[in-house]
Amino acid sequence: MDIRLDGKVALVTGGSRGIGQAIAATYAACGAQVVISSRKIDGLQRAAEEIRAEVPDAQIVPFAAHAGDPQAAHDCVQFAVETFGTLDILVNNAATNPHFGNVIDVDPPRFDKTVEVNLRGPLIWTQEAWRQAMNPESTHPGGCVINLSSVSGLQFNDPLGVYGTTKAALIHQTKHLAGELAPAVRVNAIAPGLVKTEFARMLWEGAEPDAKYPWALERLGEPQDIANAALFLASDLASWITGEVLVVDGGAMIKGGI
Numbered sequence: 001m002d003i004r005l006d007g008k009v010a011l012v013t014g015g016s017r018g019i020g021q022a023i024a025a026t027y028a029a030c031g032a033q034v035v036i037s038s039r040k041i042d043g044l045q046r047a048a049e050e051i052r053a054e055v056p057d058a059q060i061v062p063f064a065a066h067a068g069d070p071q072a073a074h075d076c077v078q079f080a081v082e083t084f085g086t087l088d089i090l091v092n093n094a095a096t097n098p099h100f101g102n103v104i105d106v107d108p109p110r111f112d113k114t115v116e117v118n119l120r121g122p123l124i125w126t127q128e129a130w131r132q133a134m135n136p137e138s139t140h141p142g143g144c145v146i147n148l149s150s151v152s153g154l155q156f157n158d159p160l161g162v163y164g165t166t167k168a169a170l171i172h173q174t175k176h177l178a179g180e181l182a183p184a185v186r187v188n189a190i191a192p193g194l195v196k197t198e199f200a201r202m203l204w205e206g207a208e209p210d211a212k213y214p215w216a217l218e219r220l221g222e223p224q225d226i227a228n229a230a231l232f233l234a235s236d237l238a239s240w241i242t243g244e245v246l247v248v249d250g251g252a253m254i255k256g257g258i
């Protein structure tokens with residue numbers, strides 16, 4: 001079965017590298033028109049060039065926007081709608097983790113920054129997508145939202161407790177929005193385990209290239225592992241799935257670790 005997204009418009013936050021770039025490239029390869037956003041336009045342009053090199057007919061445009069900034073969210077969603085006519089798929093992928101350490105030690109600015117980007121951000125972007133494109137009164141109603149959570153939102157993960165707190169809350173927010181926006185819009189979350197990106201570099205750097213990890217499938221995740229899940233959830237194959245969390249972790253949690 002060939003999964004296609006022809007005629008769909010997608011917006012991926014944090015699309016300039018890592019998991020977000022892999023999702024954007026996968027959506028483009030499956031026929032979607034894609035807007036990628038992140039803070040830095042240079043990184044976005046490089047990602048767009050890399051995706052076009054992989055997918056020569058890719059329709060992909062960058063837009064610089066801070067995921068925690070309501071005005072930027074409004075402007076970026078407006079840009080997607082003006083550029084491609086609507087917005088069908090929103091992937092809230094951008095996240096931050098300014099505090100490595102115990103939850104008990106976090107200071108208010110770092111706590112607030114983590115909430116601003118990882119929890120309030122996905123809400124604001126979903127509000128904009130709903131109001132500007134996906135609501136039932138829109139000219140192109142309906143769509144889906146995919147929130148990047150984490151296995152850190154499902155279990156204790158020292159020293160990522162503050163980050164994990166926002167990712168746990170994002171799962172609850174996903175379920176609420178799924179109930180509120182149904183049946184027009186499906187809202188789901190993906191909870192990745194350890195994936196080989198810049199974000200998690202300090203957790204995997206230094207390991208042997210062929211190291212066996214202590215979880216069921218024994219290897220580190222690749223961005224494409226998460227992009228495959230994001231493709232499934234965005235596609236019609238997932239048309240009866242909403243309010244769910246898809247764990248993609250190589251079987252780390254069933255072995256009791258990440």
Ligand SMILES: NC(=O)c1ccc[n+]([C@@H]2O[C@H](COP(=O)([O-])OP(=O)(O)OC[C@H]3O[C@@H](n4cnc5c(N)ncnc54)[C@H](OP(=O)(O)O)[C@@H]3O)[C@@H](O)[C@H]2O)c1
Nearest residue numbers: 014016018019038039040067094095150194195197199200
């Ligand atoms: N890698 C893992 O092991 C792992 C595990 C579980 C969950 N996740 C989740 O997966 C998602 C993607 O992570 P990743 O590993 O792909 O990270 P990454 O490689 O570091 O990429 C992060 C992306 O987000 C952008 N970004 C960062 N802060 C931003 C902000 N305030 N506003 C807008 N864009 C921002 C970055 O671009 P700019 O610098 O240009 O802004 C970049 O495009 C995150 O939600 C993360 O929590 C990752």
